[in-house]
Every structure is written in C-alpha cells, then in structure tokens.
Amino acid sequence: MTEQFIMTEEHKGQRIDKVLGALQDQWSRNQVQSFIDDGHLLVNGGTVKKTYKLKAEDVITVTPPEPEPLEILAEDLQLEIVYEDADVLVVNKPKGMVVHPAPGHTTGTLVNGLMHQVTDLSGINGVMRPGIVHRIDKDTSGLLMVAKNDVAHESLVQQLVDKTVTRRYTALVHGHIPHDKGTVDAPIGRDKKDRQKMGVVDTGKLAVTHFQVLKRYGIDYTLVQCRLETGRTHQIRVHMNYINYPLVGDPKYGPKKTMNIGGQALHAGVLGFVHPRTNEYMEFEAPMPAEFTALLEEVKSNYED
Known part of the structure; x- marks a missing residue:
C-alpha cells in the first residue's frame, strides 16, 4: 500500500532514512535505504540517494514491495x-x-x-x-x-x-572442575583439520564464555552454568572442550567414551533482553527438560560425593 509524506521545516537538512524511520515505526532505517535502492521510494516523483538531505515541502511517496x-x-x-x-x-x-x-x-x-x-x-x-x-x-x-x-x-x-543480551546455559561436563568459576577467552573459527567442526584458532573471531560450577559429581562430572558474552557457532561446546571439560553426550566435541543421550547435555535456561518498543529489560527462565533432569538423577546416584 502506497504511503505519502510531506516534509516540513523541522525535517529540513535531515537524512531521509532517519526521518522516515521515525515517522513510520514499522520501518527501520535499513528498510528505508532498501526502498531507495530498489526504487520503491520517490522524492517529488524522482529517485534520490540514501544520503539525501530533506527539504521543506518535499513529497515522499513510498510503495513497499509485496x-x-x-x-x-x-x-x-x-x-x-x-x-x-x-x-x-x-x-x-x-x-x-x-x-x-x-x-x-x-x-x-x-x-x-x-x-x-x-x-x-x-x-x-x-x-x-x-x-x-x-x-x-x-x-x-x-x-x-x-x-x-x-x-x-x-x-x-x-x-x-x-553484548547486552543475557544468555545463561546449564551444561554437564566430563571431569572435576576444581575452581568455582572461570572465563574462557579464546577465538573460535572453522577447524583447520576438520571443516565440519569449529575450534579455537588464531584466525578465529572473538569468543568469551564465563562459567560457574553448580555441582560436582565425584571426579567424573561437573554441572556448570555458562554465560555467553559472544555467540559463536558451538561456542560453549568448543570452549569447554578446549579447557578439557567436554560436554557429556557431545558427538562432535566430546570424548569417544561419553553417554549416548542423543546429543550434548546443554540447556539455554535464561534469556534476557531490552524490549525493542518499551525499552524495558525482560528476563525469562525455562526449567531443564525432563531428560536432562533424569540424566542428573542418574549421575547423582552413581557419582555424587
């Protein structure tokens, strides 16, 4: 549906993408720029550049694509x-x-x-x-x-x-982590030996994972909470393996002798962000799924101190 806007003195000298993004809150500045690139936005019947500075009484016609x-x-x-x-x-x-x-x-x-x-x-x-x-x-x-x-x-x-989104994960890892918390700051990129895997490589992108011990099960397993500062592919799985505490059940980064539980024991339990419209911080929590709880009960019965 075509929409039309007539500019006033208060809009004079401002960039067109900024003004339209403010006038029509369903359009982002990037969208307005794409409208200009694709010919869906005209000023006084003609095309303009994305950096166009508005004049008073400019008539802007926008026909968004279907x-x-x-x-x-x-x-x-x-x-x-x-x-x-x-x-x-x-x-x-x-x-x-x-x-x-x-x-x-x-x-x-x-x-x-x-x-x-x-x-x-x-x-x-x-x-x-x-x-x-x-x-x-x-x-x-x-x-x-x-x-x-x-x-x-x-x-x-x-x-x-x-890096303002809160993302906390619960993971069960192999081994006894002696310290209560730590940080893994190691770049992650495509593994040079196996292109199907990620790994810690010098040419990788910044990756930071903070972890805290929740529970130790003898010398064999540790339950940890991991907080992501960055969000690289397989980040927690790669970082915990890198410090020699691979995730239980992980078929790609875990040890050969790990539990066959249909994939890594990892749960994204806490998520928080600022609402795009209200600017209020919102945080949500999801309990561990039944299969993860059952796994912990099994580990507890066999390995707890």
Missing part, C-alpha cells in the same frame, strides 16, 4: 511459547529440533512450527528464516527470542552485537 510468499510448510508442532506480544516472542525449543529449514531439511523445524502458531514474523532473514534472530544447536534445548517485525529484529540483533 512480501515474498513464504514457501515453508506450516506445521502444528505445539511449540512452547513462553512470551509473546506485537513485537517479540520467546520460545522454548525442545532438544532435537533444528531452528530453521535448510536444503534437504525443510520440515519439523522451529520455523515450521512458528509459521503455524504465529501470525507475523520479521522478514530480514528471508523466507527460510523468518523472525530468527539467533540460533541454538539442534540438540541444545532452551530459550530463543524471535522478532515479529523488522524494527524489533534490528533492535535485538544490535543488542547481540553490543
């Missing part, structure tokens, strides 16, 4: 939505579920479930990843924030970039 139809099957996966409003939602992803479709894997994902349960999702990441701001691994359970419009999406992504 949203690209999502070619993803909506599935009733009975997702546990912990919180939802007009801008964001928080979902508790079960272990074993992939976050978004990929070639050859287009059903049964979190996105398929969201398509069934949620009316609006942001489109910044395209048709295969609507609303997805960040991911957790298939076999990691726990909380994810999802954006319902592009403005919310950009706000949440910026918070991730600024």
